[in-house]
Structure formats: structure tokens, C-alpha cells
Amino acid sequence: xxQAHDTGYKxxxxxxxxxxxxxxxxxxxxxxxxxxxxxxxxxxxHYVSExxxxxxxxxxxxxxxxxxxxxxxYLLLEFQSTPDRFMALRLLTYxxxxxxxxxxxxxxxxxxxxxxxxxxxxxxxxxxxxHSTRLSDLCHPAPAGLQVFQPSFDYLLIDExxxxxxxxxxxxxxxxxxxxxxxxxxxxxxxxxxxxLRGWLTLDDQTHLRRNIIRWIIGLVRRRTSNGRIPPLSDLxxxxxxxxxxxxxxxxxxxxxxxxxxxxxxxxxxxxxxxxxxxxxxxxxxxxxxxxxxxxxxxxxEQAGQAQIGAWAEAIFDAPSLEELLGQDKP
Numbered sequence: 001x002x003q004a005h006d007t008g009y010k011x012x013x014x015x016x017x018x019x020x021x022x023x024x025x026x027x028x029x030x031x032x033x034x035x036x037x038x039x040x041x042x043x044x045x046h047y048v049s050e051x052x053x054x055x056x057x058x059x060x061x062x063x064x065x066x067x068x069x070x071x072x073x074y075l076l077l078e079f080q081s082t083p084d085r086f087m088a089l090r091l092l093t094y095x096x097x098x099x100x101x102x103x104x105x106x107x108x109x110x111x112x113x114x115x116x117x118x119x120x121x122x123x124x125x126x127x128x129x130x131h132s133t134r135l136s137d138l139c140h141p142a143p144a145g146l147q148v149f150q151p152s153f154d155y156l157l158i159d160e161x162x163x164x165x166x167x168x169x170x171x172x173x174x175x176x177x178x179x180x181x182x183x184x185x186x187x188x189x190x191x192x193x194x195x196x197l198r199g200w201l202t203l204d205d206q207t208h209l210r211r212n213i214i215r216w217i218i219g220l221v222r223r224r225t226s227n228g229r230i231p232p233l234s235d236l237x238x239x240x241x242x243x244x245x246x247x248x249x250x251x252x253x254x255x256x257x258x259x260x261x262x263x264x265x266x267x268x269x270x271x272x273x274x275x276x277x278x279x280x281x282x283x284x285x286x287x288x289x290x291x292x293x294x295x296x297x298x299x300x301x302e303q304a305g306q307a308q309i310g311a312w313a314e315a316i317f318d319a320p321s322l323e324e325l326l327g328q329d330k331p
Contacts, residue, residue: 008216009122010059013075015209016040018174019061022122023073025173026158031065039064043072060098068110072117074098083127088135091119092153119155124182126281129159165288172200181220185288186317190221191243198236214239276302278309285313290322300326 012018020037043060061073074095084090099114109115123129132138135153142150160179168176168183177197184190194217201210217239218230233239279301286301287293293301301309312325319325 008219009124011212012178012216013059014042015212016042016061017209018178019073019075021174021176022075022120022158025171025175027118027120027156031071034065035071036064036066062115070109070115072098072115074117074119075122083123083125083129083131085131086138087121087131088133088138088153088155091121091155092135092151095119120158121155122158122160124160124179126161128161129157133157174200178216181217183284183288185285187243189288191240194236194240194243198240201236210236275306275309278306278313279304282309282313282316285316286322286325289316293322297322297326 013022016037019040023032023035023037040061040063043062059075061075062070063073065071074091095117098117102108102114107115121133133155135151139150141147160182163176163179165180165183168180171177177193180193181190184193197213201213214233214236218233221243222230231242233242283293283298283301286297301312304312315325
């Protein structure tokens, strides 16, 4: 299942429109304003190290910065359910191999140097990514005099968990739409986002892009409804209609499967960790349903047991207010 999700994301980011919106919407750096997005070109992600160990799964784009210089966007799409503490080390290795390949091919800058690279991790796992993006934080402090010889490396992390719907909605940005669909807690919410997307993608030359987006959305729905059958769909209107027809039967299933995921996580990491996982999931669902959680509500959920958390999750869509759901008067 994780491999299919990985493939779906790479299908989307094989479209230059997604790479453009990723940079414009989520890389707040001045140099992005100097990029010629018409020059976007995806490179062969296969390169080979000295021991002949090849890498095939990496996604690399290049684009022009200014008139002549090229910037390479090294896009690593990360789909692990658990964040990787040593991601900086992995990326340093990958980019070293990539630079080595460019040097062998003579694809250097005009002054004969290695081109700049943006190492970017797009993370969509449930848990927040709490690890440092700096390689130096993985290394034991070197003694005086030896520090200068230690490599310095950072990567740019885009953690979808850090973008609430209030910040994503209203953007005419494909990556923001992607995040909103991932975060959608009900079929009704997903349908509304898809209907909004339909108004963006109406041109004939967007047929390939629409097709890739539809394939990704179908994959997302299948992961949410493991027992639900998805008929063949060819356009976004058909996807929207399907969600409207199955809203009642799928809404409860989506919530229940989300809580089941929490229980499975609990078995792997211990009961207390599983309870915290469920509490975090419920807080996010409450935030989407009722808006930002007040401190009293967050504390009540954090202190609840697994049975209580499960009961609240089942009742979340029928409760008229946060106070009535959690059984406490507003302070």
C-alpha cells in the first residue's frame, strides 16, 4: 500500500505544474522569484555510484535561474509513517552521487563548478516530523580544530501536518489542494475540494494533468475505504458524483479506519503511545469540525482513555457543539 502511495505522488510530481506550485507556494525564498518556470525539465532519476549500485526512484528536476544558470531541484518524496531521523545523511549521500554523475557527464556550470541543488523532502506521514533537518545535529561535537572538517548540510522539509486547512484553503495552488485532500476527514469535504479543483482544470492541454490527479484521488479513496469498490472514473465530475452518492456509508468508515490505525500503531509502540496517537488524531478531527481547539478541550482529550477517545470519534459528526461532545461547559 505504501509503495502504491509513493507511486501516486511521483505520478503527480512528474507534472511541471505541481513542481511550480510547490516552489511558489511552499518555498519562501527570494530566488524562487527569479526562476524561469517555462524551463522546467525532469531528468533521468537513475545514476550510479562507484560500486555500481544504481538508484532509480529519485526525482530530479532542473530549471533556469536568471538567464543562463541552472538550479537542480532534488525532490525526495517521503512517505514513511515514521519520520526518519537520519534523512539528512541519506540526502547528503544521494546528492553526492548526483553531483558525481553530473561531473562525469560534464554538466557543470559555465565556470566549471557543480550546480546548486535544493534538497527537498515532502512529508505526508501522520506524525509530525520532529527531527532536525541539519546534518550537524546528527554528529557528535568535534573537538576544536576538527570542526572545520565536518560536512555542513541542511535540507528543506515540507511537513503537510504543519499546514491547517485555514491556511491552505483559498489558494489556487495544486500542492495546497493535494494537502487538503489528504487532510479531508469526510467524503463531503473531499467532494467540495474536488468541485473547486474542477473549476481550475478546464483547458484542453490539461488533460494529462487531470488524468493523473484523478488516478491519485481514486488511490486516496481506496485507502480510506478498504472494503469499498471504486468504479472506473474518467473525469473529476464523476469522482465528485461518486463521493456524493456514498457519503453516508463512507463517512463513518473513514473515521473508524482512522481510529483503527491508531490502535494498530498502539500495538507496535505500546498502549500509551497508541493512546497518544489516537488523541492526536481526534484533536485534528475536532479542529476540522469545530475550529481551533481551546486549551480546556485539548487537555480533556489528552487526558482521556482509549475507550473515551473512541466514543468521541464516533459521535464527532453528530454533535452540535464541542462542549456538548466533550461533556464540559465552556469556561
